[in-house]
Amino acid sequence: LLDRERIDIQKGKLEKYDPQMVLSRYLHTLILKMLRIAEEKHTSLDKQILICNEIIQLVSSQLNYPDGELCRITRDAELLLAIQEREHREDHTGPISRIGDRRVHRPRTSIAQTSLFTGSPNEPSLASEFKHEIQSSDRIDLLISFIKWSGIRLIIDDLRDFVSRGNKLRIITTSYTGATDLKAIEELTSLPNTEVKISYDTDRTRLHAKTYLFHRNTGFSTAYIGSANISNPAMTSGLEWNVKVTEQDSPDIIRKIEATFDSYWDNPEFIVYRHEDQDRLRRALSKERPKCNDLLPVFDIQPYYFQKEILEKLQAERQIHNNYRNLVVAATGTGKTVISAFDYKSLIARPGQYPRLLFVAHREEILKQSLSVFRGILRDPNFGDLMVGGHKPSQIDHLFISIQSLNSADLPAITTPEYYDMIIVDEFHHAAAPSYQKLLTYYMPQILLGLTATPERMDNLDILEYFDGKISAEIR
The missing domain is CATH 3.30.870.10 (Endonuclease Chain A)
Known part of the structure; x- marks a missing residue:
């Protein structure tokens, strides 16, 4: 017995705690305990079944349960172990039904008790x-x-x-x-x-x-x-x-x-x-797999209203004017990379099925930051690979590469002109340099997207020639 002076008892109204479940569990525990005691006293199984049937009769009578008689336990009662569907088929004599040849083996542990x-x-x-x-x-x-x-x-x-x-x-x-x-x-x-x-x-x-x-x-x-x-x-x-x-x-x-x-x-x-x-x-x-990797940021990004305007202008250029070679001019700090990532995201037909992408820049720092932005917007920390400095890619379908690495590895030699669905060139004002000419003359992507803050001439060469002489969208 508990010493009431040394304990604190907390109680709650039965109605608040699924009373039917509480009552049935209480009876289960109590009846099981009593039947165990009866077994120890060598009470026959017939007597135990009789007692259980009297309980069933009393409860069904008091609660007007119509099927109480069907719930009575017979002396020859057996424990149900399995129910197996019959196989139905037809032959020349008509439909027949039989137990299949497949024998179902029950688990060793109970399928009724935890x-x-x-x-x-x-x-x-x-x-x-x-x-x-x-x-x-x-x-x-x-x-x-x-x-x-x-x-x-x-x-x-x-x-x-x-x-x-x-x-x-x-x-x-x-x-x-x-x-x-x-x-x-x-x-x-x-x-x-x-x-x-x-x-x-x-x-x-x-x-x-x-x-x-x-x-x-x-x-x-x-x-x-x-x-x-x-x-x-x-x-x-x-x-x-x-x-x-x-x-x-x-x-x-x-x-x-x-x-x-x-x-x-x-x-x-x-x-x-x-x-x-x-x-x-x-x-x-x-x-x-465990290794040093600092390129897995995952964060939620939504475009600002001015970035949405740029994205809408790009869609209009392609869908209305059939122009898929687009130059975006945006001042530093306005999120050129974010715009390009959302533009790329709009091409994805279903989750995980990414169009082939080549992202080109001239500095490793830019490539790392750009890859992080793409992973964040796509919400995929496994998207893309770097090919710059000591970074070796495991694939080239979604590649962030420096112009120096592209030329030294001779990427065009192992890819067709139409291999990439989209090519993005950051800081496109550098594209007037000779190092970019192989990239721009060899590849024929479905979409060429140039990003720059300063589209002015460089070395007397006009970068607008790659975009039919016009700027698709700009934020100055």
Whole structure:
């Protein structure tokens, strides 16, 4: 007994705390305790069933529950272990129905009561339980911070069989720490009825959750929540802690998991992965792996009204006047790079599918700042590569390059004239110099955008000749 003089008791009105749930849980606890005592006193099972039926009869009678008689427990009652749909087909005799040849194996742990996995040798491994969960599921949703091939290969055959029966598999993951294996993502994407979404921006999403949700139309859905990512050690021998929650035991938790997963699925931060996104994911994983990198700022930028006016004039030049060689004159401090980044952003047809871009400047500092601006506006810290000084790019589709590096590496020699969809040249007044001539005479991009604060002649050469002799927009 508690010493009331040494404790403080807090109470609340029953009506405020879902009284039906509170009352039913109280009865569950009390009846279970009493039945345990009855068992210890060698009370027969028949007697225990009789007592339970009397409780059912009393409650249904008092509450006018019409189906109370159907809820009575018979002496020959059995525990329901599985419900399997029959296969329906037709032959020359007409429609027939039979249980399929596929035998569904139940998980070792209950699908009605909560369980805890701690990696103990006496417990089933997550891999073996997942195999059985997959077999008996109608839909599967996976939310994992990273996915390793060593883990996926343990269950890939089971997943392949699962989706081949028309069931749907959804997966959300990230490029967090660069730990995800590209091979695992590619293998999952190749499965039918499967969608994979990835967050490439771990600075914003910071997804650390590991949740495996196995939907069952029978009302026996289960979910695993804990520390285990999809890797071989985590799913076999690792000391990972994971709670298995059941819909029968904790329906509110299952509903919340479902709702949260759906909210992530609809979040534009998570982008559908397709096979053509290989290079983007490879770069994202490479850049997330620990190394010195100070070029990953992510911030929200909106154009000022005067920048919007410039952007609108550029659109008018292209759509009305069919002029795709545009010079923007803007005074220092008015945000030429911001304008160019928003102009480029307007060309993106769908998230993650970037047109090829070549951004040229004559100084490393300008290129670094410009790359940061583009990453911020595109909200993609993995966008673009530098090719200047000691920086070596992992790709050339979205390249920020100095004019010196362009000439020394002879970039035109490894690209076609139409390779880049858009070429942006910062401080275009330098373009009158001989070093820019190969760039301007070789390439034929869909859009050429020049940025400058001083479009005046340089060395008696007129830079307007590259823009049909006119300025598309200016802020003086």
